[in-house]
Amino acid sequence: MLDIVKLSHRYITWFLHHKKVVPLVFLAPFLIVFLVFKVYPVILAIIMSFQNFQGIKSQDWVGFTNYENVFELVRFSQALTNTTVYTIGTLLVLIPLPLVLAVLLDSGRVIASTVFRVLIFLPALTSLVVAGTVFRLILAKDGFLNLFLEGALGMDRLRWLEVSELALPSLILIATWRWTGMNILYFNSGLVNIPSELYESAAIDGASPWQMFLRITLPMLRPTTFFVVVLSIIGGYQVFVEPFILYAGGAGPGDGGLTLALLIYRTAFTSFNFGTAAAMGVILALIIFIFSLIQFRFFGVLGGED
Amino acid sequence: MTATQFINPGKLGARRQSRLTKWLMFALFVCLAIVFIFPLYWMVVSSLRPEGRIFVDAMEIIPSALSLDTYRRLFEEEPYGIWFVNSITQTGGYAFMGVFLCTTGGYALAKFRFRYRNLLFILILVSQMIPFHLLIVSLFLMIIQMGMAETYQGAIVPLAASPIGIFFMRQYMLAIDDEMLNAARVDGASEYQIFWHVVLPNARPAIATLLILFCIEYWNNLLWPLIVFRKPENFPLAVGIKRLIDQYRQQYDLTMAGSTLATIPVIILFFFLRRQIMEGLATTGTGIK
Numbered sequence: 001m002l003d004i005v006k007l008s009h010r011y012i013t014w015f016l017h018h019k020k021v022v023p024l025v026f027l028a029p030f031l032i033v034f035l036v037f038k039v040y041p042v043i044l045a046i047i048m049s050f051q052n053f054q055g056i057k058s059q060d061w062v063g064f065t066n067y068e069n070v071f072e073l074v075r076f077s078q079a080l081t082n083t084t085v086y087t088i089g090t091l092l093v094l095i096p097l098p099l100v101l102a103v104l105l106d107s108g109r110v111i112a113s114t115v116f117r118v119l120i121f122l123p124a125l126t127s128l129v130v131a132g133t134v135f136r137l138i139l140a141k142d143g144f145l146n147l148f149l150e151g152a153l154g155m156d157r158l159r160w161l162e163v164s165e166l167a168l169p170s171l172i173l174i175a176t177w178r179w180t181g182m183n184i185l186y187f188n189s190g191l192v193n194i195p196s197e198l199y200e201s202a203a204i205d206g207a208s209p210w211q212m213f214l215r216i217t218l219p220m221l222r223p224t225t226f227f228v229v230v231l232s233i234i235g236g237y238q239v240f241v242e243p244f245i246l247y248a249g250g251a252g253p254g255d256g257g258l259t260l261a262l263l264i265y266r267t268a269f270t271s272f273n274f275g276t277a278a279a280m281g282v283i284l285a286l287i288i289f290i291f292s293l294i295q296f297r298f299f300g301v302l303g304g305e306d
Numbered sequence: 307m308t309a310t311q312f313i314n315p316g317k318l319g320a321r322r323q324s325r326l327t328k329w330l331m332f333a334l335f336v337c338l339a340i341v342f343i344f345p346l347y348w349m350v351v352s353s354l355r356p357e358g359r360i361f362v363d364a365m366e367i368i369p370s371a372l373s374l375d376t377y378r379r380l381f382e383e384e385p386y387g388i389w390f391v392n393s394i395t396q397t398g399g400y401a402f403m404g405v406f407l408c409t410t411g412g413y414a415l416a417k418f419r420f421r422y423r424n425l426l427f428i429l430i431l432v433s434q435m436i437p438f439h440l441l442i443v444s445l446f447l448m449i450i451q452m453g454m455a456e457t458y459q460g461a462i463v464p465l466a467a468s469p470i471g472i473f474f475m476r477q478y479m480l481a482i483d484d485e486m487l488n489a490a491r492v493d494g495a496s497e498y499q500i501f502w503h504v505v506l507p508n509a510r511p512a513i514a515t516l517l518i519l520f521c522i523e524y525w526n527n528l529l530w531p532l533i534v535f536r537k538p539e540n541f542p543l544a545v546g547i548k549r550l551i552d553q554y555r556q557q558y559d560l561t562m563a564g565s566t567l568a569t570i571p572v573i574i575l576f577f578f579l580r581r582q583i584m585e586g587l588a589t590t591g592t593g594i595k
Contacts, residue, residue, distance in 0.1 A: 031426075039433070138345060234435075
């Protein structure tokens with residue numbers, strides 16, 4: 001008996017130390033979780049998008065019916081439009097603003113630039129849930145923003161959370177607060193890589209700071225900028241928590257804050273329409289996939305680190 | 307013009323700058339910093355106002371009356387303490403499991419040759435593009451069928467195989483000197499001894515960074531725990547705060563107190579490990595939010 005135990009122990013030891021087995025042992029934990037909880041759910045979601053669900057048990061194959069339903073849905077086209085406008089809006093703010101701030105902070109002309117970098121970065125550490133709750137308070141009818149607009153600028157109060165047209169600007173405002181510091185960080189790592197000789201020789205040639213910004217900084221930052229643009233597009237299309245919290249689980253007035261991800265969540269867990277939710281998920285994935293391919297095409301793996 | 311100025315002319319190039327621009331620039335950034343910090347300040351101040359005074363006293367930017375009463379209510383009337391503990395245990399579990407998977411997996415991808423390695427690596431990278439919202443329905447069905455709903459495993463395991471995490475570890479492991487590993491092999495160390503005694507100590511900075519980033523990620527995460535947990539006694543903080551909003555609609559005091567307490571640990575962590583967090587986030591992209 002003891003011999004069998006000893007023998008099998010010896011065999012297992014030999015097996016585990018075999019040259020071909022070792023890498024598999026190291027890889028196995030990640031690989032198993034990855035295949036079961038990442039790869040398989042993707043396949044399952046695609047299958048589900050062709051099925052109709054009665055509860056979670058019984059399901060029938062329905063071909064492309066879910067996709068047809070999705071495209072006929074008024075709320076879907078509104079969600080798609082909202083999400084696209086939101087993404088473009090965030091790009092219009094969250095590229096130029098952090099870019100300029102990063103250049104200024106890097107210029108050596110700002111006293112205590114590290115302190116400012118850190119302070120502007122702090123919002124990026126907060127949970128998106130917290131960002132949502134705080135702005136729910138600030139944007140409320142009697143909230144600080146309205147008091148400020150009224151008291152300091154003499155403007156009328158705006159019903160930020162109750163007017164459909166103000167939903168996307170509110171969300172873009174939150175995004176600006178939350179991501180400016182993060183994008184400054186990206187642009188900063190791009191700026192660090194610009195050789196200072198370029199500026200030195202330009203200075204000798206008598207170039208003005210503005211000329212240097214246009215002729216050296218901007219062109220040299222092009223890869224970073226492109227990287228941040230693609231990341232922002234991918235992130236923008238997935239926006240979920242901010243409207244979800246801002247409108248307390250709803251979609252804002254007149255669905256003004258309805259985003260694709262929010263619609264998917266509500267289709268799945270409010271209407272319990274899993275097939276349609278899966279079809280919407282596939283469409284969202286395709287949109288993101290296209291933008292990611294562009295990133296791959298231009299940067300190789302994850303921003304050209306590899 | 308001094309010599310130091312010539313060596314480091316400043317990226318904008320102007321070597322002679324008037325004091326005025328310097329002060330204007332400083333003033334600009336002070337204003338910006340105030341704007342960015344203000345919402346956090348407002349959160350804290352609002353949470354400390356006496357009951358029912360959040361809007362009444364909103365003109366008082368520096369409050370005249372403070373009260374900790376909201377915090378008392380948060381712990382007495384809501385299971386906030388339980389949520390906080392849940393957040394700590396779930397975050398810890400997630401971070402350790404994620405780091406374990408990414409460290410061992412990253413080592414395998416970086417230092418061993420095996421069949422389909424490149425294919426697997428590409429698959430992992432492509433999976434990074436998958437929006438989580440594609441998976442919420444299928445993962446939801448899976449954890450129900452596996453009996454993992456309402457469990458910590460159900461909340462943690464499906465998120466633990468982080469593509470960006472394994473990529474990060476692989477990149478770091480690539481830089482570990484092969485000579486060192488081979489020397490250990492020549493000395494008769496087994497592969498597992500090498501991993502434990504040579505690789506892990508050398509990868510310590512990367513492990514620490516990833517651990518911190520995973521902690522922040524789970525601590526701040528809402529979507530998946532929201533789906534896994536229906537019972538309030540299992541909620542982590544993010545889901546708990548969501549519940550406070552649903553319950554108190556137009557009353558903001560409890561949500562502000564809850565949000566403040568949920569933010570403080572991350573801020574404290576940040577001030578101790580600022581460099582690691584900022585550099586880590588800059589290299590991992592927004593894969594970790």
